[in-house]
Amino acid sequence: MAIASGKVKSIGAAQSPLLGAAMFSPAVLYILLLVAGPFFLAIFYAFSDARIGNTEMHFVGLENFRSILHSPSFRIAIRNSLIFTICSQILVIVGANILAIALEKPFRGRGFIRFLILLPWVAPIALGAIGWKWLLDSIYSVISWVLVALHFYKPFNAPMWLGEPHLAIASVLLVHSWRLMPFSTVILLAGRTAIPKDIPEAAAVDGAGFWRTQFQIVMPMMRPILSVAVLFGLIFTFTDMTVVYILTAGGPFDSTQTLPSLAFALGIQGSDLAAGAAISLFLVPLLVIIAYFMLRVAHRAEVT
Amino acid sequence: MPRKFSSRIWSRVVHILVIAVFTVLLAFPFYWMVITSFKQNVDLYTMENNPFLFNAKPTLDHLKFLFTQTQFVRWLGNTAFVGVVVVAITLLLAVPAAYSLARLSGRWGERLGIAIFLTYLVPPTLLFIPLSRVIAFLGLQDSLWALILVYPTFTVPFSIWLLMGFFKSIPKELEDAAMVDGLTRFGAFVKLVIPISVSGILTVVIFTFTLVTQEFVYALTFISSESNQMIGTGIPIFLVRGDVYYWGALMAACLVASLPIAFMYNLFLDRFISGFTVGAVK
Numbered sequence: 001m002a003i004a005s006g007k008v009k010s011i012g013a014a015q016s017p018l019l020g021a022a023m024f025s026p027a028v029l030y031i032l033l034l035v036a037g038p039f040f041l042a043i044f045y046a047f048s049d050a051r052i053g054n055t056e057m058h059f060v061g062l063e064n065f066r067s068i069l070h071s072p073s074f075r076i077a078i079r080n081s082l083i084f085t086i087c088s089q090i091l092v093i094v095g096a097n098i099l100a101i102a103l104e105k106p107f108r109g110r111g112f113i114r115f116l117i118l119l120p121w122v123a124p125i126a127l128g129a130i131g132w133k134w135l136l137d138s139i140y141s142v143i144s145w146v147l148v149a150l151h152f153y154k155p156f157n158a159p160m161w162l163g164e165p166h167l168a169i170a171s172v173l174l175v176h177s178w179r180l181m182p183f184s185t186v187i188l189l190a191g192r193t194a195i196p197k198d199i200p201e202a203a204a205v206d207g208a209g210f211w212r213t214q215f216q217i218v219m220p221m222m223r224p225i226l227s228v229a230v231l232f233g234l235i236f237t238f239t240d241m242t243v244v245y246i247l248t249a250g251g252p253f254d255s256t257q258t259l260p261s262l263a264f265a266l267g268i269q270g271s272d273l274a275a276g277a278a279i280s281l282f283l284v285p286l287l288v289i290i291a292y293f294m295l296r297v298a299h300r301a302e303v304t
Numbered sequence: 305m306p307r308k309f310s311s312r313i314w315s316r317v318v319h320i321l322v323i324a325v326f327t328v329l330l331a332f333p334f335y336w337m338v339i340t341s342f343k344q345n346v347d348l349y350t351m352e353n354n355p356f357l358f359n360a361k362p363t364l365d366h367l368k369f370l371f372t373q374t375q376f377v378r379w380l381g382n383t384a385f386v387g388v389v390v391v392a393i394t395l396l397l398a399v400p401a402a403y404s405l406a407r408l409s410g411r412w413g414e415r416l417g418i419a420i421f422l423t424y425l426v427p428p429t430l431l432f433i434p435l436s437r438v439i440a441f442l443g444l445q446d447s448l449w450a451l452i453l454v455y456p457t458f459t460v461p462f463s464i465w466l467l468m469g470f471f472k473s474i475p476k477e478l479e480d481a482a483m484v485d486g487l488t489r490f491g492a493f494v495k496l497v498i499p500i501s502v503s504g505i506l507t508v509v510i511f512t513f514t515l516v517t518q519e520f521v522y523a524l525t526f527i528s529s530e531s532n533q534m535i536g537t538g539i540p541i542f543l544v545r546g547d548v549y550y551w552g553a554l555m556a557a558c559l560v561a562s563l564p565i566a567f568m569y570n571l572f573l574d575r576f577i578s579g580f581t582v583g584a585v586k
Contacts, residue, residue, distance in 0.1 A: 021404075095326070134340065242521070
């Protein structure tokens, strides 16, 4: 009996590397085929003249990039992508910190409030965005109604929230922040609850006020978790196309296009795969930077 | 003493105020969906009416319209079907991979795990153009199978990551003991590790399913006919006829589709968050 079990164990150990490879290779193969493969195909398309419905394609060098860089729509798209990503992140981090502090203290009904606060994040964003499209409707907007009722605007004279370029940009920015705020809040809340209670209490005993405790003791301890919230937030907003597509479809006059929505408009709706692929490749530099910082956070967490 | 008392009241007032303001800002669009869903059209589209009140009797017409005159039910079915199949594929790929990376391959497993996590950062908006050609090449245009093929690209990496953390928390000695008792390594995995990991696996199931329901870009790119839509694309695109928005039905659809998803996600939220925080919280 003892011999038998010893034998089984040694076989199990000897088989381990092979078994291990057999267990992870389907997933790795799938990812190589459907993530890495298409990624390189996108690079390949960007240097070609590929179009939907045309099987022939030729190598055209940097031609696509040259014409993109000269297009005003592209410059607007890259500017908007950066505005939406950075400004929404600033709003979200300020708001989420305040909200996380407020939610940390227990109070009656906290579970239900948390559910309500989380709705923008957990409900499908396409549906949240269509809700906003109704709130910002050109005629029946409830926001306009309130502003008219408060005499900020004359009846029928309220602004077209999604019809004027600057207001449309502000609206998209607002919806992005609305969507991301719950996510950052729960991440920061997780970070706060992980801080041992006696540290801020000791600071309070030593005479540090609320704000000093927050800024000099809690915030520094929250740095890793804050960077996680920011890095994911940047990615989610930068690569998103749903909010813009539903609210404005890039309009009016391409004024709210972002890199992903312009890539869709040209590459899929306009059948110009090469141009679409070239535009979407402009997402890569920021993604690489974010991945680098993400690895640093993960590495630091491993070492300490 | 009175000063201290009043400052405590102040801090309570500020606390309540902060929570109230944020809750209203964040939840208002959903509250508005509820209001709109049950209002008659005459009420919705009369500008003199106070939109916060029911100026005419509440109605179920929009819901009736949604369930009988549109393909809404079909879209719910499509979404559920794709969700279930993608969950199955994700489990088949991710559970063994996560176990193997957590246990068998040591330092290498760690690196491969991080590499897989990084693929989660490659967004659909970067891949949808080349993938649209792959889908066309495979003859899967306008088929739900196109989505089933592609959705695991974003569900598998994150699931492997979540499960790796889970499997690492199971003590190795447990499997060693089982192997001494005559089970093979794979046998120990199937008969021992999987049963005690049910809650981790359930987390992946819910996470995968909600990700499928939230996806938009691939469904928009690959699916064209009305009857093959998912809820995320069908509602915003096909409930609009020409330029006419059926706001009552639209809002009812958003509400019916998002509340169950939100509820499911909420139940498992803390686990998802621990996946996102990549060990930045101990």
